[in-house]
Amino acid sequence: MAIDSALENKVTEWVGSVDDVKNLVSERAISGETMLLNLGPHHPSTHGVLRLLLELDGEEIVTCLPDVGFLHTGIEKTIESKSYEKGVTCTDRMDYLAPMSNNTAFCMAVEKLVGLDVPERAQVMRVICLELTRIQSHLVWLGTHAIDLGAMSVFLYCFREREKILDLFEMISGQRMMGSYMRPGGVWRDFPAEFVPGVETFLDEFPSRIDDYELLLTTNPLWLDRTQGIGVVEPDVALAWGFSGPTLRGSGVNWDIRKAMPYLGYENYNFDVPLGEHGDVYDRYLCRIREMRESIKIIRQALQRLPGAKGGFRSENRKFCPPPRAELGQSMEAVIHHFKLWTEGFAAPDQEVYVAIESPRGEIGCYLHGTGGNKPRRVHFKTPSFMHIQGIPLMSEGHMIADLVAVIGSVDIVLGDCDR
Amino acid sequence: MGVTQKLGDLGVVTTTLETAINWARTGATWPLLFGLACCAIEYMSTQGGRYDLARFGMELNRASPRQADLMIVAGRVTRKMAPVVRNLYDQMSNPKWVISMGDCASCGGVYNNYAVVQGVDEIIPVDVYVAGCPPRPEQLMHGILTLQEKIMGERIKEWA
Numbered sequence: 001m002a003i004d005s006a007l008e009n010k011v012t013e014w015v016g017s018v019d020d021v022k023n024l025v026s027e028r029a030i031s032g033e034t035m036l037l038n039l040g041p042h043h044p045s046t047h048g049v050l051r052l053l054l055e056l057d058g059e060e061i062v063t064c065l066p067d068v069g070f071l072h073t074g075i076e077k078t079i080e081s082k083s084y085e086k087g088v089t090c091t092d093r094m095d096y097l098a099p100m101s102n103n104t105a106f107c108m109a110v111e112k113l114v115g116l117d118v119p120e121r122a123q124v125m126r127v128i129c130l131e132l133t134r135i136q137s138h139l140v141w142l143g144t145h146a147i148d149l150g151a152m153s154v155f156l157y158c159f160r161e162r163e164k165i166l167d168l169f170e171m172i173s174g175q176r177m178m179g180s181y182m183r184p185g186g187v188w189r190d191f192p193a194e195f196v197p198g199v200e201t202f203l204d205e206f207p208s209r210i211d212d213y214e215l216l217l218t219t220n221p222l223w224l225d226r227t228q229g230i231g232v233v234e235p236d237v238a239l240a241w242g243f244s245g246p247t248l249r250g251s252g253v254n255w256d257i258r259k260a261m262p263y264l265g266y267e268n269y270n271f272d273v274p275l276g277e278h279g280d281v282y283d284r285y286l287c288r289i290r291e292m293r294e295s296i297k298i299i300r301q302a303l304q305r306l307p308g309a310k311g312g313f314r315s316e317n318r319k320f321c322p323p324p325r326a327e328l329g330q331s332m333e334a335v336i337h338h339f340k341l342w343t344e345g346f347a348a349p350d351q352e353v354y355v356a357i358e359s360p361r362g363e364i365g366c367y368l369h370g371t372g373g374n375k376p377r378r379v380h381f382k383t384p385s386f387m388h389i390q391g392i393p394l395m396s397e398g399h400m401i402a403d404l405v406a407v408i409g410s411v412d413i414v415l416g417d418c419d420r
Numbered sequence: 421m422g423v424t425q426k427l428g429d430l431g432v433v434t435t436t437l438e439t440a441i442n443w444a445r446t447g448a449t450w451p452l453l454f455g456l457a458c459c460a461i462e463y464m465s466t467q468g469g470r471y472d473l474a475r476f477g478m479e480l481n482r483a484s485p486r487q488a489d490l491m492i493v494a495g496r497v498t499r500k501m502a503p504v505v506r507n508l509y510d511q512m513s514n515p516k517w518v519i520s521m522g523d524c525a526s527c528g529g530v531y532n533n534y535a536v537v538q539g540v541d542e543i544i545p546v547d548v549y550v551a552g553c554p555p556r557p558e559q560l561m562h563g564i565l566t567l568q569e570k571i572m573g574e575r576i577k578e579w580a
């Protein structure tokens with residue numbers, strides 16, 4: 001068949017043998033005493049295309065070797081071939097459950113590189129979007145985590161609420177998921193009139209929905225059996241492995257970039273950072289649930305702040321932000337700026353910057369190196385999922401194979417985030 | 421309900437074998453539980469309460485390719501993943517169909533680079549392409565309905 005030959009030409013398959021993994025697994029695997037099992041990349045509980053090579057002693061995991069890269073898309077390389085404004089679009093598709101967080105990390109790096117100020121109003125708008133993103137990401141996590149452990153209905157409820165957030169995103173950006181709403185210097189457009197009432201309605205009903213989820217899970221004996229005491233990580237170990245976000249806070253380490261290195265005016269908001277005690281799957285679950293409640297608090301404060309916030313939704317610096325349509329008919333200068341920005345983009349100095357923000361999964365950092373021209377020399381993202389996948393062996397070794405599923409769910413990995 | 425209303429108490433419906441088989445196949449196309457990237461999240465939304473894919477007899481995702489009839493390639497197929505996708509497709513038993521969901525699976529999308537296979541049709545035959553990045557659930561459902569139309573038009577003599 002033509003397709004077969006095409007496959008042979010295009011894709012070289014890895015031809016491996018047990019010898020290649022000899023030094024990675026224990027002696028017992030070679031003698032056949034323990035079993036080698038391949039989990040993924042096509043497996044429903046690996047949350048995408050993660051592959052794990054497991055060495056099993058009966059049901060017990062002896063070694064676990066993650067194999068990543070099945071979703072390596074070359075996003076960083078693609079951004080390097082685009083002007084700064086266009087690069088934003090690619091960042092949505094990395095951590096596809098938190099597009100707005102990626103956008104913001106990238107935009108803040110660009111802003112730092114060129115020294116662009118973001119108006120206060122735009123900052124408040126960003127905070128609203130970021131926290132809504134956090135809620136919707138945690139909803140997907142909760143739904144899939146619960147489905148992995150056998151609680152089907154939670155998935156349906158979570159997605160019901162998530163749809164409402166996606167409706168709000170569609171309202172402001174025209175797209176349900178990949179809005180590319182954040183732009184260097186602010187956001188794409190002002191909120192439409194119906195957005196703020198929409199958010200308020202959502203916030204009014206959402207706390208009772210979280211109560212519903214908790215009713216289904218938090219005290220459910222089956223849930224407790226499957227999650228308590230599983231995948232325990234000590235605080236110092238979690239720090240040593242570079243964990244961040246709820247995965248770190250579940251171990252009781254108080255580290256939240258919103259508090260530790262505030263950005264977008266997070267220091268002015270009043271919220272708590274939920275911490276776990278035992279560092280097991282259950283504590284990470286509780287942390288995320290409580291985080292959703294904290295996000296509601298933050299959004300409420302931001303909504304109050306929005307009418308009084310100074311400035312527009314985007315910086316007025318015309319060297320970096322395009323002029324509004326209406327100006328084009330009146331000012332020659334506006335036409336020139338418009339033309340320059342949409343054909344060539346803006347130039348950034350030959351310097352490097354690093355900006356980190358707190359995404360729903362943890363620290364997402366953007367390293368950016370300018371060239372003096374309109375494209376970056378190097379873009380690199382430090383993504384939380386990559387760090388957390390390293391921790392899966394540590395959390396799962398010695399446990400049953402069924403607990404591995406709980407561990408994978410509890411670190412909330414997104415393979416697009418890890419492989420990029 | 422529909423049939424009895426139309427035909428009264430006849431108790432007999434005449435049709436051709438071809439139509440009957442195709443009808444049975446359209447109503448219960450089981451997709452492979454298989455997600456690659458962002459599009460898979462929209463695919464999950466499609467199965468959620470609001471869009472309710474169960475209306476088309478497709479709520480039952482099979483994790484094993486042996487039990488699946490339909491592969492929805494939801495997301496970008498990378499060079500490392502391509503052999504796996506082909507392997508899964510080969511393991512599915514006939515008759516089988518493929519929907520390529522999203523720009524990445526259809527043509528590589530924005531990622532015209534070293535890592536992404538420029539369209540999953542380079543490695544497996546595709547029946548329906550759904551555009552969008554990611555396609556809305558409505559678009560995916562339209563793609564599924566288009567596929568059902570296609571299945572309804574299949575001929576027995578072409579199966580062999």
Ligand code: SF4
Pocket residue numbers: 093457458459494495496521522523524525529552553554555
């Ligand atoms: S088409 Fe868009 S949404 Fe779908 S996998 Fe590709 S980048 Fe993601």
